[in-house]
Amino acid sequence: xxxxxxxxxxxxxxxxxxxxxxxxxxxxxxxxxxxxxxxxxxxxxxxxxxxxxxxxxxxxxxxxxxxxxxxxxxxxxxxxxxxxxxxxxxxxxxxxxxxxxxxxxxxxxxxxxxxxxxxxxxxxxxxxxxxxxxxxxxxxxxxxxxxxxxxxxxxxxxxxxxxxxxxxxxxxxxxx
Amino acid sequence: xxxxxxxxxxxxxxxxxxxxxxxxxxxxxxxxxxxxxxxxxxxxxxxxxxxxxxxxxxxxxxxxxxxxxxxxxxxxxxxxxxxxxxxxxxxxxxxxxxxxxxxxxxxxxxxxxxxxxxxxxxxxxxxxxxxxxxxxxxxxxxxxxxxxxxxxxxxxxxxxxxxxxxxxxxxxxxxxxxxxxxxxxxxxxxxxxxxxxxxxxxxxxxxxxxxxxxxxxxxxxxxxxxxxxxxxxxxxxxxxxxxxxxxxxxxxxxxxxxxxxxxxxxxxxxxxxxxxxxxxxxxxxxxxxxxxxxxxxxxxxxxxxxxxxxxxxxxxxxxxxxxxxxxxxxxxxxxxxxxxxxxxxxxxxxxxxxxxxxxxxxxxxxxxxxxxxxxxxxxxxxxxxxxxxxxxxxxxxxxxxxxxxxxxxxxxxxxxxxxxxxxxxxxxxxxxxxxxxxxxxxxxxxxxxxxxxxxxxxxxxxxxxxxxxxxxxxxxxxxxxxxxxxxxxxxxxxxxxxxxxxxxxxxxxxxxxxxxxxxxxxxxxxxxxxxxxxxxxxxxxxxxxxxxxxxxxxxxxxxxxxxxxxxxxxxx
Numbered sequence: 001x002x003x004x005x006x007x008x009x010x011x012x013x014x015x016x017x018x019x020x021x022x023x024x025x026x027x028x029x030x031x032x033x034x035x036x037x038x039x040x041x042x043x044x045x046x047x048x049x050x051x052x053x054x055x056x057x058x059x060x061x062x063x064x065x066x067x068x069x070x071x072x073x074x075x076x077x078x079x080x081x082x083x084x085x086x087x088x089x090x091x092x093x094x095x096x097x098x099x100x101x102x103x104x105x106x107x108x109x110x111x112x113x114x115x116x117x118x119x120x121x122x123x124x125x126x127x128x129x130x131x132x133x134x135x136x137x138x139x140x141x142x143x144x145x146x147x148x149x150x151x152x153x154x155x156x157x158x159x160x161x162x163x164x165x166x167x168x169x170x171x172x173x174x175x176x
Numbered sequence: 177x178x179x180x181x182x183x184x185x186x187x188x189x190x191x192x193x194x195x196x197x198x199x200x201x202x203x204x205x206x207x208x209x210x211x212x213x214x215x216x217x218x219x220x221x222x223x224x225x226x227x228x229x230x231x232x233x234x235x236x237x238x239x240x241x242x243x244x245x246x247x248x249x250x251x252x253x254x255x256x257x258x259x260x261x262x263x264x265x266x267x268x269x270x271x272x273x274x275x276x277x278x279x280x281x282x283x284x285x286x287x288x289x290x291x292x293x294x295x296x297x298x299x300x301x302x303x304x305x306x307x308x309x310x311x312x313x314x315x316x317x318x319x320x321x322x323x324x325x326x327x328x329x330x331x332x333x334x335x336x337x338x339x340x341x342x343x344x345x346x347x348x349x350x351x352x353x354x355x356x357x358x359x360x361x362x363x364x365x366x367x368x369x370x371x372x373x374x375x376x377x378x379x380x381x382x383x384x385x386x387x388x389x390x391x392x393x394x395x396x397x398x399x400x401x402x403x404x405x406x407x408x409x410x411x412x413x414x415x416x417x418x419x420x421x422x423x424x425x426x427x428x429x430x431x432x433x434x435x436x437x438x439x440x441x442x443x444x445x446x447x448x449x450x451x452x453x454x455x456x457x458x459x460x461x462x463x464x465x466x467x468x469x470x471x472x473x474x475x476x477x478x479x480x481x482x483x484x485x486x487x488x489x490x491x492x493x494x495x496x497x498x499x500x501x502x503x504x505x506x507x508x509x510x511x512x513x514x515x516x517x518x519x520x521x522x523x524x525x526x527x528x529x530x531x532x533x534x535x536x537x538x539x540x541x542x543x544x545x546x547x548x549x550x551x552x553x554x555x556x557x558x559x560x561x562x563x564x565x566x567x568x569x570x571x572x573x574x575x576x577x578x579x580x581x582x583x584x585x586x587x588x589x590x591x592x593x594x595x596x597x598x599x600x601x602x603x604x605x606x607x608x609x610x611x612x613x614x615x616x617x618x619x620x621x622x623x624x625x626x627x628x629x630x631x632x633x634x635x636x637x638x639x640x641x642x643x644x645x646x647x648x649x650x651x652x653x654x655x656x657x658x659x660x661x662x663x664x665x666x667x668x669x670x671x672x673x674x675x676x677x678x679x680x681x682x683x684x685x686x687x688x689x690x691x692x693x694x695x696x697x698x699x700x701x702x703x704x705x706x707x708x709x710x711x712x713x714x715x716x717x718x719x720x721x722x723x724x725x726x727x728x729x730x731x732x733x734x735x736x737x738x739x740x741x742x743x744x745x746x747x748x
Contacts, residue, residue, distance in 0.1 A: 010358055013307065014295060021299050062482035068304045068324065071358045 002031060003057050004083070004092045004153055007064060008071040011037065015069040019046060022063055028052055032085075032128075032150030043071065047153050049128075060147040080156040086149040089135060092119040093142030101141050108134045127151075178347035183311040184209035186348050187275065187337065190318035193350070196246050200224055200233040200273075204250020205290055206277030206339040222609060222638065223628065227254050229602035231261020231332075234272045234492035234741045236606025238265075239589040240614075242395060242518075244325050245272040245606060250292030251279055255297070255336070260596055262301040262332045267593025268416060269393055269630045269733060271330035273321050274302075281309040294336045303331030309338050311346035319351045328361035330393055359482030362481065365504060373475045373492045374453075380449035380473075381520035383409045386432070389416030389592070390454015390478060392585040396499035400453065401425065403436050403502050406509045408521065410528050412440045414461055416592040417454070419582035423561060429528065430537060433461040434728045435574040438535035438737060441726070443528055444469050445735040452476045454498045458593070459485035463583045467733030477501050525552060535726070535739055537578045546695050547718040548572065548647055552579035554702050555617055555645065563615040564589065564607050568624030569602040571653035574724045576619055598627030601644065605631060615643070615706065618694040622648040622672050629681075635711045636685040643705045644713045648675060649720040657723045661738075678715030689713035 009015050018034060031049040038045050046100055050126050052060055057075060064073035093101060098119075105112065105122045108130070114121035119142065122135050138144050181189070187210060191199070198220045203211045214221050222491040224230045225251040234245030238648055249258050255276040265272045278295075279288040295307040304324050306317040315336065321333040377383060391400050391413075397420050404411050404427045412432045413420045419427045432440040444450070450472040455461070462468040465487060476483075477492035477498050484493045552575045559565065561583030567573040567590040582588045589607055591599040604618035620628070625646050635642055652670045659667050682689025687710050692701045698716065705712040726737035 014299070014305075017296065017299055025300050059482065059486055065360065066480070066482055068356060068359045 001052070001054055002077070003050050003052040003060065004076045004081075004151065005048045005061065005064065006074045006076050006153055006155065007048065008038065009044050009046060010069045011042050011044045011065075012069055012072065015044070016046075018067050018069055019048070022067065023048070023050055023060075026060070026063075028060070031036050032148070034150040034152055037122065046153055049151050056109055074155065076153050076155055080120065081153050082156065083127050083153045085131055085151045086123065086125045087131045087135065088113070088121060088123055088147045089138050090119065090121045090145040091138050091142050092144075097141050101138070104137050104141070108137075110134070180345055181348055182209065182213070183337070183342040183344050184213045186311065186314055187318060187342065188213050188219065189348060190315050190351075191246065192714070194244065194319070194322045194349045195451065198222060198237060199246045199248050200237070200606060201248030201275075202227050202230055202250070203253060204254050204277065206251045206279055206421050207248065207254075207342070209247070209339065209342040210275075210277070210572040217346045220609075222605070223633070224602065224605070224662035225633050227257035228260050228598070229628060229631050229634075230272060231258045231272065231607075232596070232602035233609075234266070234274070234601050235265050235268075235270050235599075236603030237610040238270050238272050238567060238606075240586050240607035240610040242393075242586065243271075243610075245270070245614060246275070248275045250277045250290065251294065252292045254290075254291065255294040256292055258334075259298060259301050260594075262298055262334065264591050264594040264599065265332035266301060266303065267271060268591070269330050269389060270332070271325040272332045273318075273325050274298075274332060274334040276334060276336045277342070278307065278336045278338045278708060280340045282340070284309075284338070286496045294334070294465055298334045298336075301354060302330070302334045303329075305334040305336065307336045308341050311341050311344040313700055314346075315348060315351050319452065320356060320618070323354045324356070324359065328359075361457060361480065362495045363497040363500055365494045365501035366479070367504075369494045370501060370504050371508065373494060374438055374493060374505055374512060375514075376449060376473060376475060377407055377451065377505075377509070378512060378516050380416070381517045382446060382448040382524040383407060383451060383521075384443050384447035384449065384472070385409045385411035385451045385453065386444070386455055387411060387417050387420050387453045388414040388455030390498045391420035394454060394479070394497055394499040395585075396502055397421070397585045398631055399499055399502035399506060402506050403509070404522055406506060407523075410443055410525065412436070412443065414455055414458070415577055415590065418434055418577060418588040419585040422583045423581035424583065427556045429532070431577050433458075433734065434463065435578065435724050436461075436734070437532075437537050437578065438726055438739065439528055439531035441728070441734040441737060442531045445471075445733070446527070447472045450474045451500070452478075452490070453502070454478060456483045459487075461734075462487065463728045463732050463734035463736075467735075469544040477578070539579060540722075542695060542719065544695070546693060546698055546716055548575050548718045548722050549579060549645055550698060551645070551697060551716050551718060552576050556580045556699050557699075558702055558706055559617065561587075561589065563617055564604075564611060565617045565619055566590065566600045566603040566607060568620045569595040569597050569654075570621050570623065571619045571649070571657065571722075571724050572619055572647040574654075596654050597621075597624040600624055601628040601631045601642075604644075607612055607715070608642050609638075616641075618642050618644045620644065620646050621653060622646055622650065622675055623652045626672070626675075632681070632685045632713070636687055639710055641709065642711050642713065644711070645664075645702070645705070646678070646713070648715050648717050649722070650675070650717075651720055653722075654724070660721070660723065661727075662729070675715070678713050682711075682713040686715070687711040689715065691717065693717035
């Protein structure tokens with residue numbers, strides 16, 4: 001099933017490669033991946049949707065947590081959370097259906113971000129499933145091109161995700 | 177306080193501060209600045225003949241001592257040659273630090289001469305890796321590398337340093353702290369789980385200790401012994417854990433798994449409690465997982481949380497350093513006065529002794545040819561549990577693991593998880609540098625030996641008194657065994673029909689060598705090899721078609737062992 005993982009990771013070169021490498025190394029296919037800075041510029045948040053057998057879900061999280069650049073990996077698949085994705089759809093359709101397309105976009109809470117004689121570019125934010133429906137509907141009106149952002153998730157339980165990672169600083173004398 | 181110095185000097189300074197006294201390496205274009213500062217420094221550099229062997233030698237050093245082994249290679253081919261050794265160290269949790277040169281930072285990505293994406297290539301081969309492009313980041317990266325390699329579950333760490341970072345001048349600030357917020361190591365073990373474990377141990381009627389390489393990595397051999405004696409549990413050591421409990425210990429059964437003993441595998445299958453210590457339920461140990469230890473509850477102690485529940489869901493998971501956890505368990509056991517089910521335990525021991533007697537690991541000998549088991553028995557006699565034995569991979573490795581005794585940890589050095597042929601000789605080089613006082617046998621097969629032959633030059637040039645014993649059956653024996661048993665004896669590309677004359681080969685490098693093929697020559701030849709002051713190459717021609725038994729066929733349950741060759745059917 002689709003597993004949704006939220007990661008806090010150090011904003012360092014190669015950090016993304018470590019995460020994606022870990023998944024591909026185990027033969028998992030990434031469905032979507034988003035990454036951007038958090039409030040702390042040295043920390044990024046990554047949201048990954050990946051197809052993983054249920055039995056392996058915990059193992060994936062444990063392996064993620066082993067990565068030295070990963071501050072925290074959380075499985076949000078079954079936790080209370082909000083998921084959103086943004087899509088930009090460019091649609092080309094005949095003049096007579098322009099009004100109908102605008103109506104449909106409105107139903108999905110869409111916003112026209114560009115309009116031309118040939119058609120529109122429409123922006124919609126919703127959960128990924130809803131976006132799928134929107135894209136299907138648009139497709140029925142004409143030729144479309146689609147750019148999706150990938151899912152973004154935030155947990156509703158504040159304890160599960162901290163912006164400030166646990167800090168471990170070891171003095172060398174203690175280490176050796 | 178800081179001193180102005182070159183990046184190369186700084187790198188060496190960091191290594192010295194980490195206590196490095198020996199580097200196994202091979203120089204090249206971009207590491208020239210580093211080799212220049214090595215020129216007049218007391219840190220010993222061992223020039224191997226191939227970078228892969230630098231990594232294996234660093235592993236041999238680390239495996240023999242528990243200290244971090246260090247290897248060094250240049251950019252491009254130097255670094256790519258290291259990778260097998262890195263993966264090997266990763267699979268067996270061996271702490272090594274690899275230093276590689278990288279092309280000047282401005283040239284990165286331009287397909288420059290001897291450029292390879294070492295950072296990218298070695299990502300999945302290492303516990304962690306660094307690319308250092310600025311001298312200001314160098315010292316921190318090197319110290320972090322050593323800390324990561326040696327702490328938690330040990331492993332290989334690579335530091336890739338660009339040539340301009342090595343050449344630049346910078347101020348060396350002694351690094352006083354390591355800041356790795358994402359690096360989590362749990363050492364103590366959960367108190368509640370430890371109590372539950374103790375209770376379960378006391379209640380168990382058929383307990384079995386299943387101890388692995390984690391015991392050796394954690395330096396927990398004494399604690400293991402105490403535990404085994406406190407509970408009077410029978411114990412098996414995995415291939416990686418041999419020496420964790422002395423082979424002579426009355427509670428030691430032997431090795432379990434694909435080529436484990438009958439008693440060990442039967443004990444695993446019939447135990448009602450597995451006390452799994454620093455093991456990872458590897459497929460070579462468990463056989464068909466669904467049929468593995470079907471009656472047992474499992475207490476699993478490991479420092480790596482990801483190993484717990486990976487293959488077998490434990491009843492009591494304990495994430496922690498096995499030494500510390502065992503110390504706590506032992507303390508509780510010593511205080512605990514709960515009566516154990518003594519009658520059931522006695523019956524369990526009786527059963528195990530019966531299994532041992534029924535199908536012991538046997539030393540097969542012959543009057544006409546040298547049986548491989550005979551060779552192992554002779555090495556065992558000379559070692560008497562004290563020598564370091566490194567092995568390659570294959571049949572000789574399994575016979576050695578079955579038949580050679582080890583009185584303490586860090587004597588049996590082999591490539592367990594990755595199964596890298598060509599490991600034995602370079603590992604012996606590393607081990608001999610680490611333990612100059614020790615008798616080191618490099619036990620190799622004729623296949624693996626020919627992968628590491630260039631290192632004879634290293635052995636000769638440093639005069640290392642390594643006793644190279646080549647178990648020569650003229651085949652890639654283990655592959656041949658599988659072809660015989662599972663591919664209708666169609667021996668495809670496994671015959672190694674050309675092998676150099678050992679005496680001449682050794683002589684070409686300036687030391688002594690000999691080939692023997694008669695059973696009565698074996699003992700005197702080995703004794704001569706051991707007595708010889710320097711290196712010695714003993715080529716032992718053994719009977720070519722011997723198979724390792726017991727054997728659990730791939731995908732089989734471990735109690736369904738094949739105990740010996742199929743008996744010839746009488747023709748009427």
